[in-house]
Amino acid sequence: MKNASQYLWWHTGIIYQIYPRSYQDSNADGIGDLRGIIERLDYLQWLGVNVIWLSPVYPSPMADFGYDISDYTGIHPLFGTMADFDELLDVIHLRGMKLILDFVPNHTSDKHPWFVESRSSRDNLKRDWYIWKDPGDDGSVPNNWLSVFGGSAWEWDEQTRQYYYHGFLKEQPDLNWRNPEVQDAMLEVMRFWLEKGVDGFRVDVLWHLIKDQQYPDNPPNPDYQAHMPTYDQLLPVYSTDQPEVHDIISRMRSLLDSYDDRLMIGEIYLPIQKLxxxxxxxxxxxxxxxNFQLIDLPWIAQKIARAVDEYEAALPPGGWPNWVLGNHDRPRIATRVGIEQARIAAMLLLTLRGTPTIYYGDELGMRDVPIPFEEIQDPQGLNMPDKNLSRDPARTPMQWDCSANGGFSSVRPWLRVDEAFERENVQVEREDRHSMLSLYKRLIELRQKEQSLITGAYEPVECNEQTIAYIRRESGHSAFFVLLNLSNGSACFNNENRRINGFVNIATSPHLEGRMISGKINLNGNEGIIVRLAQ
Structure with a gap:
């Protein structure tokens, strides 16, 4: 076990993801921007988060809302200017906080100058910067690989009479990361932002970067069901997670390590052993x-407890854990498990060992907002309308106060605001001690001042069909016992012979707080407690 001085800021920090389009509009165009984020830094500091992760703000045609980048070293005018970005970075650092950027290396926009050159002719110097293949003998696509956003992953280019590969939209051609020139160019992009002083990157779809050189067909998925995305019809055995990707990651890491205390997060949806x-x-x-297990797993106590134990056991020596409840690609936690269990989820996220990531608005209990089909913006939803896969419902504007549009904008926002914003917003919830926001703030305050909750060991105590119980303990500091009821029914924790006693520090039900725990512990449905153990 490390001593406290050996931990770095990402070991002890709490990450807060901002989807910039939806956080705060400062110039009345209905879209959030960098100056809007600057205006809301007081709130983030009050909440207690200390690491801000920004989804993409680079120039982009916005086919996939910024994940189709046309200039890796600029700022889209929708979000402001580079001067605005520099100011944001400066004021974040002045507050003792950190800023990490989304880095999207797998694909560019088809409007990026590199791709414009690449598709101009077969003998262009940048032709091999992307993945081009001849058609089959019958003119068909090179193989059966599918796009995450629906349909074939191959797009025909009439001018040069070849197909190019796109793992996502056809407007997002994949870079050829087997080309050393591509590697060097993208590392220079990282260096540009590191020189500016950003504190690290969340690397988008990191496991997609390298493809099998032979481009064989992917095998069918025997577990595919009709309601699933069409991409899941096949197992992406040859189009993702190739061994050579680790050489690329090593190069990225070496670059980051040449600067002081910079962080690399990888977006990787893979089973634990591969992760x-x-x-x-x-x-x-x-x-x-x-680590997306709290997003992917059914909300069942035994499954989650087993996953925590397996994850802890699988970590390599020195590997630091992390946990994520939500992001811009998945339904919100309050929608997935219900608003009462979302409180339990908050207690789980902020008491497990490792770095937690909070998705903006989850601290308010924001839910997915139904978006009528004619208002859908997300290409995933538009390309597969019968699957109900739009990500827009989880990307709606932040709910700040009771004014029009929830205080997000003075004009109609790019996506509609939840109709419940007058009851569920920062202004109202800050004044309500029993609100979701107040619970998050208290959990964050407790975590940030108690060494056992920051860096202490995770000790599983018990799990059954309803409850999860564990202890967080750091030598020389107060230990904490956490008991969470992940069901709607009442539950009893048998404390005989366990010698768990102490005072309830935080509970989902205020009447439990301050109570002495020593014998059997009875919880109502959707209740959870954090107990400071007697020394």
Whole structure:
């Protein structure tokens, strides 16, 4: 176990993801921007988060809302100017906070100058910067690989009579990361932002970067069901997670390590044993390969407890854990498990060992907002309308106060605001001690001042069909017992012979707080407690 001085800021920090389009509009165009984020830094500091992760703000045609980048070293005018970005970075640092950027290396926009050159002719010097293949003998696509956003991953280019590969939209051609020139160019992009002083990157779809050189067909998925995205019809055995990707990650990590205390997070949706490989040999890969189990798993106590135990056991020596409840690609936690269990989820996220990531608005209990089909913006939803896969419902504007549009904008926002914004917003919830926001703030305050909750060991105590119980303990500091009821029914924790006693520090039900725990512990449905153990 490390001593406190050996922990770095991402070991002890709390990450807060901002989707810039939806956070705060400062110039009355209905779209959030960088100056809007600057205006709301007081709130983030009050909440207690200390690491801000920005989804993309680069120039882009916005086919996929910024994940189709046409200039990796600029700022889209929708979000402001580079001067605005520099000011944001400066004021974040002045507040003792950190800023990490989304880095999207797998694909560019088809309007990026590199791709414009690449598709101009077969003998262009940048032709091999992307993945081009001849059609089959019958003119068909090179293989059966599918796009995440629906349909074939191959797009025909009439001018040069070849197909190019796009793992996502056809407007997002994949870079050829087997080309050393591509690697060097993208590392220079990272260097540009590191020189500006950003504190690190969340690397988008990191496990997609390298493809099998033979481009064989992907095998069918035997577990595919009709309601699933069409991409899931096949197992992406050859189009993702190739061994050579770890050499690329190692190069990225070496660059970050040439600067002081910079962080690399990897977006990786893979089973735990494969995920662990992304920490790299001797922990020289991603510092934090994102752990999405709390997003992916059914909300069942035994499944979650088992996953926590397996994850802890699988971590490589020195590997630091992390937990994520929500992001811009998945339904919000309050929608997935209900508003009462979302409180339990907050207690879980902020008391497990490792770095937690909060998705903006989850601290208010924001839910997915139904978006009528004619208002859908997300290409995933538009391309597969029968699957109900739009990500727009989880990307709606932040709810700040009771004024029009929830205080997000003085004009109609790019997506509609939840109709419940007058009851569920920062202004109202700050004044209500029993609100979701107040619970998050208290949990964050407790976590940030108690060493056992920051860096202490995780000790599983018990799990059954309803409850999860564990202890967080750091030598020489107060230990904490956490008991969470993940069901709607009442539950009893048998404390005989366990010698768990102490005072309830925080509870989802205020009447439990301050109570002495020593014998059996009875919880109502959707209740959770954090107990400071007697020394």
């Amino acid at each position: 662990m490989l992304y920490y790299g040999v001797d922990n020289k890969g991603a510092h934090l390969p994102f």
